[in-house]
Amino acid sequence: MSKKLVFHPITRIEGHAKVTLVLNDGNVENAYFQVTEFRGFERLLVNRPIEEAPLIVPRICGLCSPSHHLASVKALDEIFGLTPQENVIRLRELLHYAGFLHSHLLHLFILYLPDILFSDIKPNPGFIGMIKSYPSLVKDVLEIRGFAQQILEVLGGSSIHPSATMAGLFLNPLKPSQRTELRDKASKSIKLFNTIVETIKDKLSEVLENSISFPSNFVSLHSKSDYPLYHSDEIHVISSKGELLTYFQHNDYLEVIREKTVSWSYAKAPYLKLTNDGYYRVGPLARFNINSKFHSENSEDFAKQFLYNVPSPICMSEYYNIVRIAEIKYVLDKILEILSSERILEYTYLQRDLKPMNSDGIGVIEAPRGLLIHHYRVDDYGYIKYANLIVATVQNTPIIEKEIIARSQQVISKYGVSEDKLYNTISRMIRNYDPCLSCATHTSNIPFTLEIHIKNENKVLFYPTFSSTP
Amino acid sequence: MNTKLTLAIFPLIGCSGCENALLDAWRVNDDLFNNFEIIYSPLLADFEEPDHVDVGIVTGNVRFHEDINKLLRWHKKSKVLVALGSCACYGGIPGLLNLQNIQSVINDIYSPKISLDNYDMPKLIENVKSIAEFVNIDIAIPGCPPPKNLIIKLFEHLLKGEPLILPDKSVCNECPLNTSEDKVIRNIKRFSLEPITPNKCFLEEGVLCLGPITRTGCDARCIKVNTPCRGCMGYLYNIDEAVVKFLSSVSSMIDEKSRNIDIDKIKDLTGLLYRFTLASSKLNFIKRG
Ligand code: SF4
Ligand code: SF4
Numbered sequence: 001m002s003k004k005l006v007f008h009p010i011t012r013i014e015g016h017a018k019v020t021l022v023l024n025d026g027n028v029e030n031a032y033f034q035v036t037e038f039r040g041f042e043r044l045l046v047n048r049p050i051e052e053a054p055l056i057v058p059r060i061c062g063l064c065s066p067s068h069h070l071a072s073v074k075a076l077d078e079i080f081g082l083t084p085q086e087n088v089i090r091l092r093e094l095l096h097y098a099g100f101l102h103s104h105l106l107h108l109f110i111l112y113l114p115d116i117l118f119s120d121i122k123p124n125p126g127f128i129g130m131i132k133s134y135p136s137l138v139k140d141v142l143e144i145r146g147f148a149q150q151i152l153e154v155l156g157g158s159s160i161h162p163s164a165t166m167a168g169l170f171l172n173p174l175k176p177s178q179r180t181e182l183r184d185k186a187s188k189s190i191k192l193f194n195t196i197v198e199t200i201k202d203k204l205s206e207v208l209e210n211s212i213s214f215p216s217n218f219v220s221l222h223s224k225s226d227y228p229l230y231h232s233d234e235i236h237v238i239s240s241k242g243e244l245l246t247y248f249q250h251n252d253y254l255e256v257i258r259e260k261t262v263s264w265s266y267a268k269a270p271y272l273k274l275t276n277d278g279y280y281r282v283g284p285l286a287r288f289n290i291n292s293k294f295h296s297e298n299s300e301d302f303a304k305q306f307l308y309n310v311p312s313p314i315c316m317s318e319y320y321n322i323v324r325i326a327e328i329k330y331v332l333d334k335i336l337e338i339l340s341s342e343r344i345l346e347y348t349y350l351q352r353d354l355k356p357m358n359s360d361g362i363g364v365i366e367a368p369r370g371l372l373i374h375h376y377r378v379d380d381y382g383y384i385k386y387a388n389l390i391v392a393t394v395q396n397t398p399i400i401e402k403e404i405i406a407r408s409q410q411v412i413s414k415y416g417v418s419e420d421k422l423y424n425t426i427s428r429m430i431r432n433y434d435p436c437l438s439c440a441t442h443t444s445n446i447p448f449t450l451e452i453h454i455k456n457e458n459k460v461l462f463y464p465t466f467s468s469t470p
Numbered sequence: 471m472n473t474k475l476t477l478a479i480f481p482l483i484g485c486s487g488c489e490n491a492l493l494d495a496w497r498v499n500d501d502l503f504n505n506f507e508i509i510y511s512p513l514l515a516d517f518e519e520p521d522h523v524d525v526g527i528v529t530g531n532v533r534f535h536e537d538i539n540k541l542l543r544w545h546k547k548s549k550v551l552v553a554l555g556s557c558a559c560y561g562g563i564p565g566l567l568n569l570q571n572i573q574s575v576i577n578d579i580y581s582p583k584i585s586l587d588n589y590d591m592p593k594l595i596e597n598v599k600s601i602a603e604f605v606n607i608d609i610a611i612p613g614c615p616p617p618k619n620l621i622i623k624l625f626e627h628l629l630k631g632e633p634l635i636l637p638d639k640s641v642c643n644e645c646p647l648n649t650s651e652d653k654v655i656r657n658i659k660r661f662s663l664e665p666i667t668p669n670k671c672f673l674e675e676g677v678l679c680l681g682p683i684t685r686t687g688c689d690a691r692c693i694k695v696n697t698p699c700r701g702c703m704g705y706l707y708n709i710d711e712a713v714v715k716f717l718s719s720v721s722s723m724i725d726e727k728s729r730n731i732d733i734d735k736i737k738d739l740t741g742l743l744y745r746f747t748l749a750s751s752k753l754n755f756i757k758r759g
């Protein structure tokens with residue numbers, strides 16, 4: 001006999017979701033990870049002037065707004081045929097890394113850590129329990145978050161929904177006194193974070209001992225020379241065994257990643273065209289598995305202890321959190337590096353008359369939760385005709401569903417149909433991915449034939465022409 | 471004895487930016503916040519929805535039928551109901567979707583059709599709405615996200631009863647950019663696509679800036695990083711009235727001798743003037759698509 005179990009809501013994640021398990025004689029027949037919200041940014045962008053997009057899209061997500069802002073601006077660079085100055089890029093990176101810091105710290109210490117620290121307490125008191133039982137840890141974490149917040153405010157006016165940069169430009173260059181103040185805080189934050197990690201290290205190791213492998217393909221930006229969060233436009237796809245299945249330039253994304261609708265969720269289900277099942281993971285785990293090196297001292301040290309000793313690619317979702325810690329160390333190192341050089345101050349505010357040079361612009365970036373693609377098409381006046389956003393979380397939803405099935409089956413074979421145990425295991429597993437559901441519900445349909453034209457001949461932008469079926 | 475005021479954070483459809491702003495404010499002022507006990511927030515803890523709460527804070531806008539019931543329920547449970555952020559206060563940016571027919575948006579996006587009933591999914595209402603359409607709000611704190619200092623003021627008010635009055639000045643009042651005596655617009659320019667004189671008022675440079683009609687409280691934070699105001703704090707007047715005021719004052723600023731006014735540059739006035747407030751307009755917009 002078939003029976004439905006509904007877990008609603010899933011807490012301590014961004015946004016609204018529920019899980020429906022379909023059981024048949026103690027077997028998990030199916031699982032649905034249902035996103036129960038809808039926001040529709042791809043549609044509301046249509047007919048707006050393209051230069052307003054970077055001001056509108058941060059509102060997609062209040063946890064990773066700098067990533068949306070920057071992916072959007074990268075797309076604008078392409079539309080206007082611009083290659084930004086070196087220092088514009090450095091300032092954008094600074095903003096991006098501060099955004100990572102703000103978001104990763106929230107997930108790890110406010111949403112996720114209570115799973116470990118309060119695993120026996122019901123209901124889990126989450127952040128409120130942290131304030132009561134670990135006040136100094138909370139204080140330290142919020143202190144570093146405050147540092148991230150300050151960078152975002154100084155550069156972009158606001159820690160949430162910053163408006164810092166536009167096509168080819170950085171709007172608000174850093175002042176000398178701001179640089180030195182932030183640089184000193186960066187060194188302090190690095191030290192403070194290292195001590196925080198020391199205090200939770202043993203707890204983390206315990207959790208890792210019980211982690212379960214769940215193989216999948218992985219997708220992320222790739223770079224040989226650095227850990228690519230902003231820079232690269234080259235995307236790699238690897239299998240659970242580590243083979244490179246394919247790689248492609250960002251403007252070929254539709255050749256590799258497609259989306260389909262499912263009838264049980266407001267989020268769509270992206271898939272890889274080239275594989276049989278199409279499932280893949282994005283986010284910290286994918287970035288580490290694909291790039292396997294951090295290029296920064298602090299994170300390398302940490303990785304030696306926690307990551308390099310695990311067979312690669314790592315297919316255990318718990319390791320998302322470990323890579324997140326390594327990434328926090330990485331971005332802190334990078335922030336210090338950028339702020340240590342006075343060259344960041346050598347900035348000329350170069351204003352130009354801009355006309356759309358290309359009908360399409362595609363901005364790709366690694367957001368805290370994974371690969372983020374903003375694709376806009378504009379008319380001759382630069383008004384948006386079409387927008388396609390492939391957001392990190394939405395790419396993880398199909399694999400999350402698969403992992404729910406596997407984990408629930410394990411729980412049931414061990415403990416029978418215990419709703420409590422199921423809810424705990426499922427919600428905790430989902431939290432590893434740090435899903436962000438307000439991000440996930442913006443999808444629009446890709447036109448049947450999408451021809452990307454290039455007008456700007458003196459730029460090395462390569463746009464293929466291809467047709468597609470949705 | 472526990473004399474803390476209880477607090478519930480009730481999320482409708484938003485981006486969690488308001489909650490994040492609350493955490494940012496918390497950091498700067500934990501002495502103040504320690505007088506409150508959060509007893510409900512799905513983002514921050516697994517607690518069950520309480521039966522009663524001293525302060526209910528609603529974030530996000532109304533997008534689904536079930537949101538209306540939630541809101542009515544929360545209103546009943548809360549001694550004081552606060553609308554936090556522009557989505558709750560005015561509908562916010564997602565209100566721009568009200569310019570389109572939601573059914574055709576859904577049909578277009580989700581094919582095969584989403585089987586809402588089979589999977590017990592919430593159903594969309596035709597238009598995004600602010601929460602004020604359904605319940606009486608005791609306190610409204612606008613902003614996208616709401617500014618930290620206003621959040622702190624809110625909690626001081628809740629705790630000590632200190633008066634909470636939103637500034638009745640415009641963003642122009644806090645704007646550091648230089649304005650001239652004559653206030654003439656000679657050219658309409660698109661932000662960031664055409665050169666402008668640095669440190670000069672955007673509006674006088676011909677870049678539309680909603681500073682004159684927008685309520686400050688945000689410390690003119692966008693202008694300070696060289697971005698024109700888009701009105702996220704809401705307007706000093708009734709929304710539609712503010713828009714008319716803005717348009718009439720801008721048109722009176724336009725230099726009559728100027729031949730440079732290119733109307734194509736301001737094709738999307740609605741999306742600009744109602745960026746955060748369209749859901750609260752009393753006008754009937756013709757829907758496209
Ligand atoms: S008001 Fe702004 S910050 Fe708050 S939920 Fe809405 S979009 Fe997010
Ligand atoms: S119109 Fe804008 S730029 Fe001009 S004074 Fe007002 S806020 Fe400042």
Ligand code: SF4
Nearest residue numbers: 688692699700701702
């Ligand atoms: S300047 Fe305008 S858009 Fe910016 S925060 Fe203030 S009110 Fe909002």
